[in-house]
Amino acid sequence: xxxxxxxxxxxxxxxxxxxxxxxxxxxxxxxxxxxxxxxxxxxxxxxxxxxxxxxxxxxxxxxxxxxxxxxxxxxxxxxxxxxxxxxxxxxxxxxxxxxxxxxxxxxxxxxxxxxxxxxxxxxxxxxxxxxxxxxxxxxxxxxxxxxxxxxxxxxxxxxxxxxxxxxxxxxxxxxxxxxxxxxxxxxxxxxxxxxxxxxxxxxxxxxxxxxxxxxxxxxxxxxxxxxxxxxxxxxxxxxxxxxxxxxxxxxxxxxxxxxxxxxxxxxxxxxxxxxxxxxxxxxxxxxxxxxxxxxxxxxxxxxxxxxxxxxxxxxxxxxxxxxxxxxxxxxxxxxxxxxxxx
Amino acid sequence: xxxxxxxxxxxxxxxxxxxxxxxxxxxxxxxxxxxxxxxxxxxxxxxxxxxxxxxxxxxxxxxxxxxxxxxxxxxxxxxxxxxxxxxxxxxxxxxxxxxxxxxxxxxxxxxxxxxxxxxxxxxxxxxxxxxxxxxxxxxxxxxxxxxxxxxxxxxxxxxxxxxxxxxxxxxxxxxxxxxxxxxxxxxxxxxxxxxxxxxxxxxxxxxxxxxxxxxxxxxxxxxxxxxxxxxxxxxxxxxxxxxxxxxxxxxxxxxxxxxxxxxxxxxxxxxxxxxxxxxxxxxxxxxxxxxxxxxxxxxxxxxxxxxxxxxxxxxxxxxxxxxxxxxxxxxxxxxxxxxxxxxxxxxxxxxxxxxxxxxxxx
Numbered sequence: 001x002x003x004x005x006x007x008x009x010x011x012x013x014x015x016x017x018x019x020x021x022x023x024x025x026x027x028x029x030x031x032x033x034x035x036x037x038x039x040x041x042x043x044x045x046x047x048x049x050x051x052x053x054x055x056x057x058x059x060x061x062x063x064x065x066x067x068x069x070x071x072x073x074x075x076x077x078x079x080x081x082x083x084x085x086x087x088x089x090x091x092x093x094x095x096x097x098x099x100x101x102x103x104x105x106x107x108x109x110x111x112x113x114x115x116x117x118x119x120x121x122x123x124x125x126x127x128x129x130x131x132x133x134x135x136x137x138x139x140x141x142x143x144x145x146x147x148x149x150x151x152x153x154x155x156x157x158x159x160x161x162x163x164x165x166x167x168x169x170x171x172x173x174x175x176x177x178x179x180x181x182x183x184x185x186x187x188x189x190x191x192x193x194x195x196x197x198x199x200x201x202x203x204x205x206x207x208x209x210x211x212x213x214x215x216x217x218x219x220x221x222x223x224x225x226x227x228x229x230x231x232x233x234x235x236x237x238x239x240x241x242x243x244x245x246x247x248x249x250x251x252x253x254x255x256x257x258x259x260x261x262x263x264x265x266x267x268x269x270x271x272x273x274x275x276x277x278x279x280x281x282x283x284x285x286x287x288x289x290x291x292x293x294x295x296x297x298x299x300x301x302x303x304x305x306x307x308x309x310x311x312x313x314x315x316x317x318x319x320x321x322x323x324x325x326x327x328x329x330x331x332x333x334x335x336x337x338x339x340x341x342x
Numbered sequence: 343x344x345x346x347x348x349x350x351x352x353x354x355x356x357x358x359x360x361x362x363x364x365x366x367x368x369x370x371x372x373x374x375x376x377x378x379x380x381x382x383x384x385x386x387x388x389x390x391x392x393x394x395x396x397x398x399x400x401x402x403x404x405x406x407x408x409x410x411x412x413x414x415x416x417x418x419x420x421x422x423x424x425x426x427x428x429x430x431x432x433x434x435x436x437x438x439x440x441x442x443x444x445x446x447x448x449x450x451x452x453x454x455x456x457x458x459x460x461x462x463x464x465x466x467x468x469x470x471x472x473x474x475x476x477x478x479x480x481x482x483x484x485x486x487x488x489x490x491x492x493x494x495x496x497x498x499x500x501x502x503x504x505x506x507x508x509x510x511x512x513x514x515x516x517x518x519x520x521x522x523x524x525x526x527x528x529x530x531x532x533x534x535x536x537x538x539x540x541x542x543x544x545x546x547x548x549x550x551x552x553x554x555x556x557x558x559x560x561x562x563x564x565x566x567x568x569x570x571x572x573x574x575x576x577x578x579x580x581x582x583x584x585x586x587x588x589x590x591x592x593x594x595x596x597x598x599x600x601x602x603x604x605x606x607x608x609x610x611x612x613x614x615x616x617x618x619x620x621x622x623x624x625x626x627x628x629x630x631x632x633x634x635x636x637x638x639x640x641x642x643x644x645x646x647x648x649x650x651x652x653x654x655x656x657x658x659x660x661x662x663x664x665x666x667x668x669x670x671x672x673x674x675x676x677x678x679x680x681x682x683x684x685x686x687x688x689x690x691x692x693x694x695x696x697x698x699x700x701x702x703x704x
């Protein structure tokens with residue numbers, strides 16, 4: 001996989017050499033609101049799935065977004081690739097602004113940023129052979145001759161740990177872990193600089209999950225890829241991420257280098273989230289402070305004046321219901337007026 | 343075999359040599375191959391394993407819910423409090439199911455009827471099994487919902503399933519399962535679809551109910567954290583067989599079967615330490631700093647689980663096993679005693695501890 005037969009203007013070699021000062025992905029104040037209900041007699045309301053999210057991802061880095069269902073983490077990933085239209089905000093991929101682009105103009109950008117989906121069963125076309133699936137993006141972007149494409153498919157299959165001789169088989173002949181490898185190979189086919197991974201291992205069995213996590217790490221080191229890793233599993237995230245953003249109800253409430261976040265969580269929600277994870281070891285599990293967070297996240301239709309976590313927060317006082325806390329700090333940023341930022 | 347207190351605590355359920363197979367286009371899939379287990383009163387027994395390991399099918403068989411055909415169930419006995427469940431007619435089985443043995447499934451959305459209110463669904467069970475009047479049944483249902491922590495239960499019981507969040511629906515399922523005060527609750531991945539904070543609430547709830555009522559629980563899960571949190575004893579299943587059985591502490595402190603160890607090393611942990619298992623290298627230190635190579639690597643189990651329609655002749659884990667020896671490819675290992683009231687099915691481990699253990703197969 002060191003020599004790329006397909007000629008690509010922005011090959012990995014170039015991108016790895018380019019300075020890592022410039023973010024490969026820059027998301028600024030992203031909002032995605034969906035209209036919800038609202039008929040003749042009722043007021044039109046909006047689900048604020050993503051409500052002001054900003055972060056930057058640098059080449060070779062894994063930025064993870066963690067949070068519970070409905071926090072907006074998957075919508076954030078989709079909005080970056082324009083799969084759902086952002087309501088407002090700016091998205092830059094490798095310096096190009098992409099949030100306003102139409103389908104046609106967006107196309108070359110999709111070469112820079114690819115996506116891997118959670119469900120390896122529904123995200124692969126069942127009527128295409130595995131070789132065809134991996135080759136399709138090359139065909140769409142017109143990369144290389146048919147012969148070169150075929151060689152590249154074989155190389156990619158080897159890279160992700162699949163036997164190239166299986167290229168004429170169909171997805172249903174593969175197990176979940178192998179299908180996820182096919183998805184990874186397809187994403188790599190256009191030599192992207194950043195891959196958005198939406199819960200890429202959460203539907204896999206643990207022993208297989210570990211194989212795919214290791215594969216993603218290997219590929220990152222090999223090609224200098226950047227990942228946006230969307231997940232709800234805090235332990236997997238600790239393992240794979242360099243930096244982590246914790247999302248709650250459409251906002252990032254805490255962002256820090258992974259090691260710092262896990263050893264020194266500051267936002268009360270981050271703390272509650274971490275305290276809720278049972279430890280796969282009885283000794284440590286009994287040492288865990290088990291005080292489950294009460295309540296459930298409020299509806300994302302609600303409009304907040306103050307902090308969105310206030311009603312479940314053990315630290316909240318009346319000010320928290322009036323002040324919308326900004327995300328403050330340098331390396332370790334926290335959106336909480338009760339917590340001293342750096 | 344299972345616990346010191348066995349002589350004191352009555353056994354609720356005994357399963358001996360359970361086999362379940364399905365006729366498929368690819369041949370006979372042997373989903374469960376000789377599972378034996380005992381469940382004590384007030385005990386939580388965890389069954390852990392990956393997809394296709396037979397853990398869910400085992401429990402469907404206990405409930406008499408394996409679809410036949412294509413399924414076929416065979417066992418020496420399935421004894422529930424002295425009553426043989428094997429070969430019980432559907433009619434007689436339905437008197438036990440829901441009344442004495444209740445179930446909670448992974449997905450609360452698909453196990454509730456979307457067209458009926460919670461009240462209609464909950465009262466049906468107690469009216470049928472306990473002979474409650476409409477009014478009694480409603481009062482009882484509201485009481486159950488309150489017990490599982492549903493706020494404003496008397497109002498919300500009039501609602502439909504879609505009006506409840508995932509965590510609340512799972513509470514409703516648990517309330518419904520417990521409304522006839524069953525002796526045994528079978529919970530198949532009850533928290534897998536839930537967020538961690540909600541999972542913590544549901545696990546707490548199940549433990550509380552067990553403390554109050556002494557209900558026995560069979561908990562099927564793939565999550566070793568959940569096992570450590572709630573279970574007393576654990577069965578590890580692989581390719582339709584029990585490969586290890588142990589008290590929960592022994593399982594984590596001293597896993598004997600290579601598959602169990604592999605599972606433990608595969609799981610990343612929140613505090614960055616390694617679980618027990620092999621730990622081939624000393625627990626990887628996670629140095630500070632933002633160096634991009636600092637991340638440790640997980641130790642997965644290489645390979646894929648076997649095809650249940652064409653299992654290897656010997657130990658079904660052998661093709662993926664780091665301890666594999668020539669006999670493993672030809673001998674399907676029996677269960678050996680672990681020495682601490684447990685069992686394991688590994689030839690290499692048994693012989694490592696000398697001929698005594700090896701001779702003492704169960």
